[in-house]
Structure formats: C-alpha cells, structure tokens
Amino acid sequence: MNSAANPPSSTPETGEHKHVGLDAIAEAAGVSKATASRALRNPDSVSAGSLAKVRRALAILGVDSGTRETPPRQMIALVRPTVAPGNVDPYARLFELLTSKVFAQGIAAVHVEAAVERADALAESLLGPHGSKPHVQGAIVLGGGAAGELAAKLAERDLPQIRVSNARHSDGISRIVLDATDGIATAVQHLVHLGHRRIGLVVLRDSAAAVRIAGFRKSIAQVLHIPATRDQAPVVEAAGGTMAGVAAAEELLGQQCSAVIACAPSLSFGILEAAGRARLDVPRDLSLLTVGDMPDADVIAPPLSQVSYDWEAIAVSALNEVRAMMADPGAEVAIDYSVTPDLVLRASAVPPQRR
Incomplete structure (x- = not known):
C-alpha cells in the first residue's frame, strides 16, 4: 500500500528536501532525476504534467513545503484486485483518475492491491483493531474476486465504501455496476x-x-x-x-x-x-x-x-458518493445504479469478407 497526501501549496526549494533523496522523488514521480531536479529548482522549466507528477510524488513521500511530514486530514482506500502476470488491468484508467481526484480534494489516497490470502491482514491494516478508530475513513473498491472479499470485511466494520464492478450482488454494499x-x-x-x-x-x-x-x-x-x-x-x-x-x-x-x-x-x-x-x-x-x-x-x-465507459464520470460519481457517506456515516441509504458503455468506432470492425 502507498498513500498520497495533500499537494504542497507552494513549490519547495531544493534545500527543503534534504531528508528525501532526488532518486526517491524521481522514482515516485515516474520522471528522470534531471526533470525532478528542474521541477524543484525552477518549476517553469518543466511541463505542467511533469510538475504535477513531482508534486504528487512529494505528497506521497510525506513532504510538504517545509521539512516535516504532513499527516492527512482524511484517507480513502482505493482497492483493486491483484492482476496476474500477462493480464491487463481493466480498471487501470479508473484507478488513475480516482487517485488524481482524491488527491486534488486534499485527501490521502491509500492504494491497495487485494489478494484473497491477504484479505484479513489488509482489513486490519486499514481499520486497525476492533474498537479503535479506523485508519481510513472510506473506501472505493474496484472489481470483484479478492477486492470483493476485502470489501466484505470492510463492510463488517461499517466503513463507508462504494464498489465499482461488473456484477450486482445483494450484499448491502453501495455500488456502481458497469453494465x-x-x-x-x-x-x-x-x-x-x-x-x-x-x-x-x-x-x-x-x-x-x-x-x-x-x-x-x-x-x-x-x-x-x-x-x-x-x-x-x-x-x-x-x-x-x-x-x-x-x-x-x-x-x-x-x-x-x-x-x-x-x-x-x-x-x-x-x-x-x-x-x-x-x-x-x-x-x-x-x-x-x-x-x-x-x-x-x-x-x-x-x-x-x-x-x-466514461471513466471520468464514474470516478466523479464514486468519489462524490463515498464522501457523502463519510460525511454522514449513520445514513443507511445504499447506492445502486448501472452505467451503460458507449460505442467507440475505430478500424477493427468492417463488413465481412469472404475467406
């Protein structure tokens, strides 16, 4: 798991990051060391996209505009199942959008890759011991399988959450169904x-x-x-x-x-x-x-x-719904609606030819 906290309100100077190495910042941002260095020293010298990546990396590493760690006010777990080697993650785009939108709202995004054999341990790490205050205040769970197993354990502790999956179940958990x-x-x-x-x-x-x-x-x-x-x-x-x-x-x-x-x-x-x-x-x-x-x-x-699917709209809806649940955890209104995909025509389907 990793977490993203609030973005720094101003661009930090190089000396403000002595406790975090440039290698770590570049790796977390997915940019070169040179780009990370320029973003820290002279933000105008890099693209807006690269600058946003570096600032997000600083937040993930727990660095604010000074040298101290900044604990987030709220944390939302973004859960998806582990993808087996050779498979493609169908929720990759949605996961990326949710991370950006959670981050933009000043909330920490805790990334969780769920595996069935780790469901209990993951639930414990997100919720803490019974009777204690949960470490996260809400969750958005993508997909089924191991992610569904973890969602069920989070539901046992009444954690506000919404699921985004391709199947409907009568488990009482709020969900957006990809129809x-x-x-x-x-x-x-x-x-x-x-x-x-x-x-x-x-x-x-x-x-x-x-x-x-x-x-x-x-x-x-x-x-x-x-x-x-x-x-x-x-x-x-x-x-x-x-x-x-x-x-x-x-x-x-x-x-x-x-x-x-x-x-x-x-x-x-x-x-x-x-x-x-x-x-x-x-x-x-x-x-x-x-x-x-x-x-x-x-x-x-x-x-x-x-x-x-319109992943942008789904991300906005999921985040809005879980934030509403977090604001009123005692409400017992379960969200359940379907999203219909749209046809995008390219070049892989044409009238049949004789073969």
Missing part, C-alpha cells in the same frame, strides 16, 4: 449492421459470465431473428490472459465466425495473436470488438473498436 450486457447488445447491433451473421463471444470465466452470455444470446436472437442456440451464437468462457484469448479465438475461428466480441483486454490481445498465427487479417478476415476498457486501443494495429 456490460447493454454494451454487448450494442456490439451485436453494430456488427449485424455491418453485415456479420456469424458472431462469437469470448468472456472471462467469472461471476459475471452467465449474465453476459445470456445477454449476448438474447441480443443475437432479437437482432437476427434466430433461436440463438449454442451452435448459432458461439460462446467461449476463458481464463484470464493472452493465451486464453488465443485458444478461445482458435475455437471460434473453427466455427467460422467472421466477428468476435471480447469482454476483456487480455482476451482481445489473444484474439489478435490467434488471427496472426492463422494468417488472418484483422479486420479484413476477422472483425474484433472489445467490450470494456482497452488500454491504448487507438494505437494498436489495427486501432480497436470498443464499447467503453
């Missing part, structure tokens, strides 16, 4: 509009898979006016990771799909890999559309069409 079902329906409609009639779906094997599969088959049935059986609406449930996407794509290609909808970034990368192995061109031989956030989707070859 991929509507996103899948949008993807189906777009691909059918392009002329595709053989569309496959690849989903992660998780708690949201059944709902997504049902939504996909319902959309296929409504748009194509067919029964949408397993043969007519092929679906593959895959484990996380690029190689799982490769195997799923090979299976759907074997079923003569001309277009594939992928419900995770790692699966989309796997589909691109599988197409390359089969010497198929995307999108000429296989159209691909991703449901969910796809990092750098606009610079991948080809630029990937996707059904994505």
Whole structure:
C-alpha cells in the first residue's frame, strides 16, 4: 500500500528536501532525476504534467513545503484486485483518475492491491483493531474476486465504501455496476449492421459470465431473428490472459465466425495473436470488438473498436458518493445504479469478407 497526501501549496526549494533523496522523488514521480531536479529548482522549466507528477510524488513521500511530514486530514482506500502476470488491468484508467481526484480534494489516497490470502491482514491494516478508530475513513473498491472479499470485511466494520464492478450482488454494499450486457447488445447491433451473421463471444470465466452470455444470446436472437442456440451464437468462457484469448479465438475461428466480441483486454490481445498465427487479417478476415476498457486501443494495429465507459464520470460519481457517506456515516441509504458503455468506432470492425 502507498498513500498520497495533500499537494504542497507552494513549490519547495531544493534545500527543503534534504531528508528525501532526488532518486526517491524521481522514482515516485515516474520522471528522470534531471526533470525532478528542474521541477524543484525552477518549476517553469518543466511541463505542467511533469510538475504535477513531482508534486504528487512529494505528497506521497510525506513532504510538504517545509521539512516535516504532513499527516492527512482524511484517507480513502482505493482497492483493486491483484492482476496476474500477462493480464491487463481493466480498471487501470479508473484507478488513475480516482487517485488524481482524491488527491486534488486534499485527501490521502491509500492504494491497495487485494489478494484473497491477504484479505484479513489488509482489513486490519486499514481499520486497525476492533474498537479503535479506523485508519481510513472510506473506501472505493474496484472489481470483484479478492477486492470483493476485502470489501466484505470492510463492510463488517461499517466503513463507508462504494464498489465499482461488473456484477450486482445483494450484499448491502453501495455500488456502481458497469453494465456490460447493454454494451454487448450494442456490439451485436453494430456488427449485424455491418453485415456479420456469424458472431462469437469470448468472456472471462467469472461471476459475471452467465449474465453476459445470456445477454449476448438474447441480443443475437432479437437482432437476427434466430433461436440463438449454442451452435448459432458461439460462446467461449476463458481464463484470464493472452493465451486464453488465443485458444478461445482458435475455437471460434473453427466455427467460422467472421466477428468476435471480447469482454476483456487480455482476451482481445489473444484474439489478435490467434488471427496472426492463422494468417488472418484483422479486420479484413476477422472483425474484433472489445467490450470494456482497452488500454491504448487507438494505437494498436489495427486501432480497436470498443464499447467503453466514461471513466471520468464514474470516478466523479464514486468519489462524490463515498464522501457523502463519510460525511454522514449513520445514513443507511445504499447506492445502486448501472452505467451503460458507449460505442467507440475505430478500424477493427468492417463488413465481412469472404475467406
């Protein structure tokens, strides 16, 4: 875990950071030592983005405009599940935005990567012993799995929190649901509009898979006016990771799909890999559309069409909701609403070609 405290109100001079090395500041900011040095000595000599990174690094390292540590007035835990090697974090952009917005409001952001085997220890570190005042005053929990396990433990201690995930549960925890079902329906409609009639779906094997599969088959049935059986609406449930996407794509290609909808970034990368192995061109031989956030989707070859969320609006909503809970911890109003993604067209989906 690490925390970000209030940004310094004025630009510190070099001598004010004798207890924090330039190497540490540069590493925390993600900039070079030279850039960090210039930002400290002459803020006007670096870009606004670099200056903001250095100032944030100083706050993370607990340094204010003098030489003393500045304890934050409030702390919010930002929780996300640990991402396995080879997988892509679908909440990376939202996590980054939340960090910036929490920081901008003068609150400390405590970053937590949740793992199931560490849930008890993490809860203890965030809440302290029973009967004591919690170390954090609220939490925003992204995703399910291990993050959901930790959210449940935080809820046992009545910590104000809101979850952002792709599945709805009747656990009493306030949540913003990322409704991929509507996103899948949008993807189906777009691909059918392009002329595709053989569309496959690849989903992660998780708690949201059944709902997504049902939504996909319902959309296929409504748009194509067919029964949408397993043969007519092929679906593959895959484990996380690029190689799982490769195997799923090979299976759907074997079923003569001309277009594939992928419900995770790692699966989309796997589909691109599988197409390359089969010497198929995307999108000429296989159209691909991703449901969910796809990092750098606009610079991948080809630029990937996707059904994505307005992460800026979600970050604002989540932070506003948890701050309202923190201001009135005795209120028993549970927030529960869905966010529907929008279609972003690029170059990975075109009318079907004969192959």
